[in-house]
Amino acid sequence: MPIKFSYVFGDVELFDHYMVVVMRANVHITPDYNNILLELVDKYYSDKPFVYLTHRLNSYSVDPAIYYETSKIKNLAGFAVIAEAPLAAGNASVEKLFLSKPFEIFRELEEAIKWAKTIISNERKQS
Numbered sequence: 001m002p003i004k005f006s007y008v009f010g011d012v013e014l015f016d017h018y019m020v021v022v023m024r025a026n027v028h029i030t031p032d033y034n035n036i037l038l039e040l041v042d043k044y045y046s047d048k049p050f051v052y053l054t055h056r057l058n059s060y061s062v063d064p065a066i067y068y069e070t071s072k073i074k075n076l077a078g079f080a081v082i083a084e085a086p087l088a089a090g091n092a093s094v095e096k097l098f099l100s101k102p103f104e105i106f107r108e109l110e111e112a113i114k115w116a117k118t119i120i121s122n123e124r125k126q127s
Contacts, residue, residue: 005040009033014044018051018116020109025058034066041073049077049123051116055109056083062095071100078102078119080112 002013002020010023021037023029041050052070070076079101095103102119106112 003044007033007036009036012037012040014040017045017048017120018053018113019045020053020055022055022057023060025060027058027060029060029062029066031063031066031069034069038069038073041076045075049075049120051078051080051119052076053080053082053109053112053116055112056081064095067095067099076101077123078104078116080104080106080115082106082109082112084108 002015005012005014008024009027009029010021013020019040027033070079079099080103081095083105084107104112104115106115
């Protein structure tokens with residue numbers, strides 16, 4: 001059963017080893033919003049690897065500086081964008097350049113969840 005949070009910028013669902021985030025339409029994601037997500041990571045994933053899944057159901061923009069900070073999260077095992085719209089997938093391809101963690105783009109959430117579970121399984125084997 002996921003733990004759910006709702007913020008002005010979007011909704012977050014926390015699962016055992018991954019989180020699914022759906023940002024609201026027309027939001028510009030700044031480091032301030034990112035800090036809220038980092039607090040969730042510190043509280044719920046501090047002692048284990050996790051994967052961040054952003055389900056791009058809405059159109060929004062991201063300050064690329066966020067990816068530099070996100071790359072510093074030691075237990076972030078992977079980052080995935082779920083984008084059905086070609087424009088969202090294209091934006092994710094550019095964002096991928098700013099993150100130094102495994103980063104994949106999917107068309108369906110279920111595919112991304114399977115990938116996340118594989119990443120976590122591989123992390124456990126390396127530990």
